[in-house]
Amino acid sequence: MRIIDLHPGYDQIIQHIAEMLVDSFxxxxxxxxxxxxxxxxxxxxxxxxxxxxRVAVDDSGTVMGWAGAIKTYDGNVWELHPLVVSANARGHSIGRTLVEDIENQVFERGGLTLWVGCDDEDGLTSVGGLDLYPNPLEHLSKIRNLAAHPFEFYQKLGFVIVGIMPDANGPGKPDIYLAKRISGREGRERERLRNRRNKRNKRKKLKSYLAGDFQLNCQSRTMAEPAN
Structure with missing residues (x-):
């Protein structure tokens, strides 16, 4: 798979992307x-x-996914829009790869933040189907994913929830806002290594704790056993 710039002259690819948008949403x-x-x-x-x-295509030129971004705030902030993956290509990290590619493109243009809006039009989260006023942020702080809403997909990519627009798509149909700081390929690699180290350290601490707890239990049992 390769990811390339989409150009106006790519008529067949554009047609496939349009079909994906209609079918996927x-x-x-x-x-x-x-x-x-x-x-x-x-x-x-x-x-x-x-x-x-940017469009993802396989070796035969078949469209696997499409992603775009919109410049805002004088280029400091970019909106990820849209993101779509072909039904036949889902489950193969195409979406993740496209988002990371967009991050790189934004980073190269001097962007600092990438954000995305995740609509909930049919109650896929705990904030869908509700009147969120007068405390929308209180509802947002307790958000739960009820039926595979994509906000958790973005969280796995390092995005954090930064806000919500109640009734963005009609009564009870909010738009959930997520954003992340852009760091480029090197920054993401450093983040992965840091996360790996943190996981190793947690495992070591757990092993050490379990070993210490086992020794303490053994000592307690020895002290509690009556002498013969």
């Missing part, structure tokens, strides 16, 4: 791109000056 966000016309318009907008548009 039809179930949970049917109003996002309900027609091929709206999907093709979305792809066309991704060629703007302040946009990033």
């Amino acid at each position: 039809n179930e949970h966000s049917p109003d996002a791109w309900p027609t091929m016309e709206s999907a093709l318009e979305e792809v066309g907008e991704s060629f703007g000056e302040d946009r990033i548009s």
Whole structure:
């Protein structure tokens, strides 16, 4: 698989991407791109000056996924939009790879933060289907994933929840905001190594604790046993 810039002249690829948008969002966000016309318009907008548009293709040129980003706040912050993976390619880390590629693209452009909005239009989380006012942040602090909502996918990639817009898509249909600091490939590798070290240290501490607890139990049992 390779990830390349999407250009206006890639007619066949653009057609495949538009079909993916319509098919992939039809179930949970049917109003996002309900027609091929709206999907093709979305792809066309991704060629703007302040946009990033990247497509994942396999060795035969088949489209596996598409991701884009929109420049905001004078380039300090970029919005990840959209992200879509072909139904046939899901479960193979295509989405993760596309997000990491967008991070690299944003990093190279001097971006500091990447954010994404995750709509909940059909009650996939504990904040969906509710009147979140007057305390939306209280509801957000207790958010639970009820049915494979993608916000946890982004959390696994280092994003954190930073806010929520109640009723963004209609009553009881909020948009959940997540963001992360951009560090590029080297920064992500350092983060992975740090996480690995932390996990090793936790395992060592657990082993040490268990060993000490075992010795303490043995000593206590020895002291408690009556002498013959």
